[in-house]
Amino acid sequence: MARAATTxxxxxxxxxxxxxxxxxxxxxxxxxxTELAQELGMTQPGASKHLRVxxxxxxxxxxxxxxQRLYGLDARGLRPVHEWVGGFERFWNESFDRLDAYVxxxxxxxxxx
Amino acid sequence: MARAATTxxxxxxxxxxxxxxxxxxxxxxxxxxTELAQELGMTQPGASKHLRVxxxxxxxxxxxxxxQRLYGLDARGLRPVHEWVGGFERFWNESFDRLDAYVxxxxxxxxxx
DNA sequence: CCATCATATGCCCATAACGGCATACGTCAA
DNA sequence: TTGACGTATGCCGTTATGGGCATATGATGG
Numbered sequence: 001m002a003r004a005a006t007t008x009x010x011x012x013x014x015x016x017x018x019x020x021x022x023x024x025x026x027x028x029x030x031x032x033x034t035e036l037a038q039e040l041g042m043t044q045p046g047a048s049k050h051l052r053v054x055x056x057x058x059x060x061x062x063x064x065x066x067x068q069r070l071y072g073l074d075a076r077g078l079r080p081v082h083e084w085v086g087g088f089e090r091f092w093n094e095s096f097d098r099l100d101a102y103v104x105x106x107x108x109x110x111x112x113x
Numbered sequence: 114m115a116r117a118a119t120t121x122x123x124x125x126x127x128x129x130x131x132x133x134x135x136x137x138x139x140x141x142x143x144x145x146x147t148e149l150a151q152e153l154g155m156t157q158p159g160a161s162k163h164l165r166v167x168x169x170x171x172x173x174x175x176x177x178x179x180x181q182r183l184y185g186l187d188a189r190g191l192r193p194v195h196e197w198v199g200g201f202e203r204f205w206n207e208s209f210d211r212l213d214a215y216v217x218x219x220x221x222x223x224x225x226x
Numbered sequence: 227c228c229a230t231c232a233t234a235t236g237c238c239c240a241t242a243a244c245g246g247c248a249t250a251c252g253t254c255a256a
Numbered sequence: 257t258t259g260a261c262g263t264a265t266g267c268c269g270t271t272a273t274g275g276g277c278a279t280a281t282g283a284t285g286g
Contacts, residue, residue: 015128016244020197027204033263046245048264067253067262075204082198084133089195091140091188129274146233159275161234180232180283 010077013057018042019050023059026073033069123190126170131155132163136172139186146182
């Protein structure tokens, strides 16, 4: 088995830097594909593909606007991610102490060798 | 070009469900590879490989403990992720209203067709 | 030194990822 | 209808992925 399909969950969808950039841009409001592509320096097909992934995991929605198709943010899917990562909050403060302990262990180990 | 290497950034590293499970387990404290593998129902080489990725992005550190090698959490790398996702916080509350607006747009579009 | 336990690596496979490119599709205006 | 614009899709090639398996490497105790 290879990697799980990108479209299967939000963690995977936002693992791609360009997709994260798209999401950031969309915070400023809806935008057509071409504009996104241009602002991010990617090709139109490229942008379309990334947008498709984002749409399939529900982070983005689209609506027709005349000839164009406007993409807009739907950030609700990011909430679980925020919560999951938040579950480690107390650890990234604690980490420094732990790291200290770790370093001391290292020193000791080195002495014992 | 394919996707950026998993080992290059934290977003990619935590895109893998099993690696997320490992991180969660490690919140309870340091553990040797074998134990992790067993608790998560994966093979020892499998666990080692995931741990390597986590180590390379700095989410995990290891120290020798006799014959064993204990892996421990270093959650500091998750902080930027939390912050990035947190940048969307106001949007996932706002989303419902936006969605309403969206639905109304849809209705109108449909009427116009 | 040797046997044993713990872990890491290497190799292979099947799969899917991204990007580039051409082109199909959809929509509007004349 | 035709043409022009905006967007999506399909196909290809290269590359990385994750899993399985065998095996190398490391550390310990006798």
